[in-house]
Amino acid sequence: MKKLTALTTAAVAAAALALTGCGGAANGTTAAGASFPKAGSTIEWIVPSAAGAGNDILARIVAPVMQEDLGANVKVINKEGGGQVVGLNYVANSKPDGLTLGYTNIPSILGRYLDPSKKAGFDRSSFTPIGSFASNSVVIGVNKNSPHADIKALFEAVKASPGTVKVGTDSRAGDDHVNLRLLENALGLDFNIVHYNSGADKVAALVSGEVDFALGGVSSFFGQYKSGDIRLLTVIEDNPSPFVPDVPTLSSAGYTIAPMTSNFALSVPSKTPADVVARLEAALKKASENTAVQEKLKGAATQPVWRSSSEISKLWEEREKTIKPVVDELLQQK
Amino acid sequence: MGFDQLLGGLATVLTPEHLLFALLGCVLGMLVGVLPGFGPAAAVSLLIPVTFGLDATSAIIMLAAILYGAAYGGTTTAVLLRIPGEASSIATTLDGYQMAKTGRGGPALVIAAMASFIGGLIGVIGFVVVAPFSRLALEFGAPELFLVSLLGFALITSFAGNNPAKALLSAATGLAIATVGVDSGVGLARFTFDMPELFDGVGLVAVVMGVFGLSEVLGQAQKGPLGVPSPLKVARLMPTPTDFKRSALPSLRGSVIGFFMGLLPGSPGAATSLASYAAEKKLSRRSHEFGKGAVEGIAGPESANNALAVSSMIPLFTLGIPTSATVAIMAGAFTMNGLIPGPLLFRDNPDVAWAIIASLIVGNLILLILNVPLARVWIAVLKVPFHYLMAAILAFMFLGTYSINGSPFDILIMLGAGVLGYIFQLVKVPLTPLVLGLILGPMLEENFQRSLALSRGDYSVFLEGPICLTLIAVIVIAIVFGAVRPLIASTLKKKKSNIPVAPKELAK
Numbered sequence: 001m002k003k004l005t006a007l008t009t010a011a012v013a014a015a016a017l018a019l020t021g022c023g024g025a026a027n028g029t030t031a032a033g034a035s036f037p038k039a040g041s042t043i044e045w046i047v048p049s050a051a052g053a054g055n056d057i058l059a060r061i062v063a064p065v066m067q068e069d070l071g072a073n074v075k076v077i078n079k080e081g082g083g084q085v086v087g088l089n090y091v092a093n094s095k096p097d098g099l100t101l102g103y104t105n106i107p108s109i110l111g112r113y114l115d116p117s118k119k120a121g122f123d124r125s126s127f128t129p130i131g132s133f134a135s136n137s138v139v140i141g142v143n144k145n146s147p148h149a150d151i152k153a154l155f156e157a158v159k160a161s162p163g164t165v166k167v168g169t170d171s172r173a174g175d176d177h178v179n180l181r182l183l184e185n186a187l188g189l190d191f192n193i194v195h196y197n198s199g200a201d202k203v204a205a206l207v208s209g210e211v212d213f214a215l216g217g218v219s220s221f222f223g224q225y226k227s228g229d230i231r232l233l234t235v236i237e238d239n240p241s242p243f244v245p246d247v248p249t250l251s252s253a254g255y256t257i258a259p260m261t262s263n264f265a266l267s268v269p270s271k272t273p274a275d276v277v278a279r280l281e282a283a284l285k286k287a288s289e290n291t292a293v294q295e296k297l298k299g300a301a302t303q304p305v306w307r308s309s310s311e312i313s314k315l316w317e318e319r320e321k322t323i324k325p326v327v328d329e330l331l332q333q334k
Numbered sequence: 335m336g337f338d339q340l341l342g343g344l345a346t347v348l349t350p351e352h353l354l355f356a357l358l359g360c361v362l363g364m365l366v367g368v369l370p371g372f373g374p375a376a377a378v379s380l381l382i383p384v385t386f387g388l389d390a391t392s393a394i395i396m397l398a399a400i401l402y403g404a405a406y407g408g409t410t411t412a413v414l415l416r417i418p419g420e421a422s423s424i425a426t427t428l429d430g431y432q433m434a435k436t437g438r439g440g441p442a443l444v445i446a447a448m449a450s451f452i453g454g455l456i457g458v459i460g461f462v463v464v465a466p467f468s469r470l471a472l473e474f475g476a477p478e479l480f481l482v483s484l485l486g487f488a489l490i491t492s493f494a495g496n497n498p499a500k501a502l503l504s505a506a507t508g509l510a511i512a513t514v515g516v517d518s519g520v521g522l523a524r525f526t527f528d529m530p531e532l533f534d535g536v537g538l539v540a541v542v543m544g545v546f547g548l549s550e551v552l553g554q555a556q557k558g559p560l561g562v563p564s565p566l567k568v569a570r571l572m573p574t575p576t577d578f579k580r581s582a583l584p585s586l587r588g589s590v591i592g593f594f595m596g597l598l599p600g601s602p603g604a605a606t607s608l609a610s611y612a613a614e615k616k617l618s619r620r621s622h623e624f625g626k627g628a629v630e631g632i633a634g635p636e637s638a639n640n641a642l643a644v645s646s647m648i649p650l651f652t653l654g655i656p657t658s659a660t661v662a663i664m665a666g667a668f669t670m671n672g673l674i675p676g677p678l679l680f681r682d683n684p685d686v687a688w689a690i691i692a693s694l695i696v697g698n699l700i701l702l703i704l705n706v707p708l709a710r711v712w713i714a715v716l717k718v719p720f721h722y723l724m725a726a727i728l729a730f731m732f733l734g735t736y737s738i739n740g741s742p743f744d745i746l747i748m749l750g751a752g753v754l755g756y757i758f759q760l761v762k763v764p765l766t767p768l769v770l771g772l773i774l775g776p777m778l779e780e781n782f783q784r785s786l787a788l789s790r791g792d793y794s795v796f797l798e799g800p801i802c803l804t805l806i807a808v809i810v811i812a813i814v815f816g817a818v819r820p821l822i823a824s825t826l827k828k829k830k831s832n833i834p835v836a837p838k839e840l841a842k
Contacts, residue, residue, distance in 0.1 A: 051379035082530030223654035
């Protein structure tokens with residue numbers, strides 16, 4: 001019976017697919033708080049990266065559950081381009097009626113608007129967060145044959161010959177790059193930073209030994225960590241990650257660094273009425289607490305953690321303060 | 335690993351339930367793939383939620399089927415309408431569309447389906463044989479990939495027609511377009527005019543659809559009402575025995591080329607099917623027929639494309655590393671179904687792993703069975719008078735281009751590329767080198783920068799290791815035999831006589 005339902009869903013999806021191309025922007029009428037969202041209206045969840053990217057898949061896990069709670073369609077829409085700026089611009093400039101929301105991941109989004117060359121048409125004041133449904137701890141990994149037994153050994157090696165230890169990133173001026181520069185500044189280190197095109201390319205370079213180490217979200221290393229191809233040296237977090245409980249924190253190794261965790265946060269345009277934000281926040285919170293959603297997120301090595309609208313606002317402000325000097329500096333050098 | 339497990343996997347797949355999901359995936363994939371611009375990656379990611387209610391094996395069998403079903407859908411439009419649904423169908427437009435124009439659209443589609451099946455089958459056999467050694471693919475690091483993309487430029491000579499200068503102009507235009515965007519090494523914005531839409535460069539699919547599809551529509555329109563040809567006669571559906579005979583070896587060769595290219599990081603599908611096309615043209619005794627409807631020009635690239643689709647999954651299965659955007663989506667589908675792609679898959683869930691691999695054979699067989707009769711339906715499209723058909727194609731191209739990214743800007747790119755392609759055709763500049771330049775340019779540049787970043791500016795990085803040295807040797811040979819020798823030969827020939835040279839590829 002379950003199979004049959006799945007089949008029907010598939011058929012419906014196929015029919016819906018024929019229409020996706022014609023979707024375009026929703027011309028929703030302004031929703032007045034209490035009645036938001038009108039039954040049958042469509043909420044667009046803008047993913048500023050390609051279909052199939054990590055955050056896209058998470059959106060497709062969460063959206064159907066939000067849809068059920070809201071009684072309105074929640075449609076995941078990919079708007080790739082400009083290193084996420086195209087999609088984020090679209091959200092920032094959309095009608096503040098709650099019918100358009102999008103990823104504003106903290107800290108990724110900071111690098112998008114703090115760098116003036118990216119010509120972003122938004123900043124922190126353009127958005128009101130509705131909350132964050134999951135987070136990803138940042139870890140440092142090395143090849144299984146690496147001579148460095150622990151993080152201390154790696155950092156000592158970097159100190160011994162500055163600028164020669166190779167580290168891969170998933171993109172220039174992306175999260176990895178900013179986090180590495182934060183580490184360099186805080187600990188007085190100098191890496192040879194090499195940019196790859198994606199998280200997968202970076203992991204491949206680490207497994208093949210082309211780079212000496214890599215930094216990134218725990219989910220991107222999870223498969224190779226499990227198979228033993230990559231050793232994780234540390235998690236840059238106050239507490240160990242539940243996915244890799246035996247990997248020590250950076251602070252336990254004697255380095256004091258603020259957690260670099262990335263948060264899968266959603267926002268609406270800043271002028272959205274408060275009661276609409278509250279309604280969306282409630283729906284997102286409920287979806288993030290749904291057992292099936294949590295299981296799927298954990299399957300993708302992503303930690304289901306709820307952070308409210310106000311918590312994300314605060315976190316956004318704090319992270320902006322720490323990251324701005326690094327981005328400014330990045331613009332002048334490597 | 336071995337063929338025993340593969341047979342075990344086949345047994346798992348051959349249950350009504352799994353077969354049904356493979357069939358469903360193939361059909362959905364094909365329907366989506368026929369829409370220009372809507373590639374396999376987008377199709378799979380859109381349909382991922384549909385598989386939520388299924389068990390992991392069924393879900394992944396269905397998603398994989400959507401993947402190669404969509405790739406096949408792109409072939410159909412490439413043959414019938416000269417719209418490559420995705421970049422890897424470009425090679426198929428070259429001869430497929432010419433065959434369709436002469437009433438042989440049916441045989442073209444059937445040959446494409448058969449070659450695809452052979453490619454898929456050889457891909458799976460190769461999968462079983464090569465999987466234990468797949469770690470070797472990682473030996474291709476940045477310096478090696480730089481040399482591979484350099485070697486790719488040797489392909490231009492195969493698409494040059496009789497005027498190398500025009501081919502170089504076309505390739506240079508492609509390279510120039512490829513420079514648009516923020517460079518990945520140092521973050522310099524080039525020709526972006528402060529428009530975020532251009533920061534990631536110009537979309538390949540939009541350019542390809544414009545250069546090949548739109549330019550053809552414009553070319554037809556230019557002929558005016560009087561020039562509009564009557565609906566094409568569709569001679570016969572099935573290929574002749576000669577067609578089959580001529581396709582056999584190219585399919586095998588194409589499968590091998592596609593298989594090995596699929597293992598490389600990046601798995602550049604479009605460049606691979608063009609490489610297979612070039613190889614067939616070089617090897618064929620009928621190379622003058624290429625570009626005018628040679629079945630070899632369909633069989634080779636189609637089998638290469640499908641073998642690549644299978645082998646590009648090997649690094650995912652064995653190392654957990656997706657080497658292309660499309661495979662990355664499969665990786666997402668694995669993790670969402672609670673499976674960790676990589677060596678552990680064979681240890682912890684061998685039944686699932688082998689069932690999926692076996693389903694690739696079954697799915698390709700389903701596609702073959704579906705497509706032979708469907709070819710009759712598809713070619714009915716060609717019975718529509720051209721002036722109506724062209725209008726419909728135009729509408730579909732707008733829709734398809736918009737659907738890539740939900741971006742109206744891509745439509746402008748497609749229109750611009752269409753005008754460029756039209757002008758190129760008017761002055762008889764071949765179009766394929768442009769696309770090669772556009773594909774190979776970023777690969778070349780990024781891997782060059784990355785190599786030098788790794789070596790901290792030491793150029794000897796390109797001379798290290800046996801793979802680099804072999805590639806350099808092959809490049810030298812390719813230049814000598816591909817460019818220098820024909821140049822000498824043609825100079826000698828000119829002195830002897832004034833024999834007219836073979837007409838140009840893509841010339842009407």
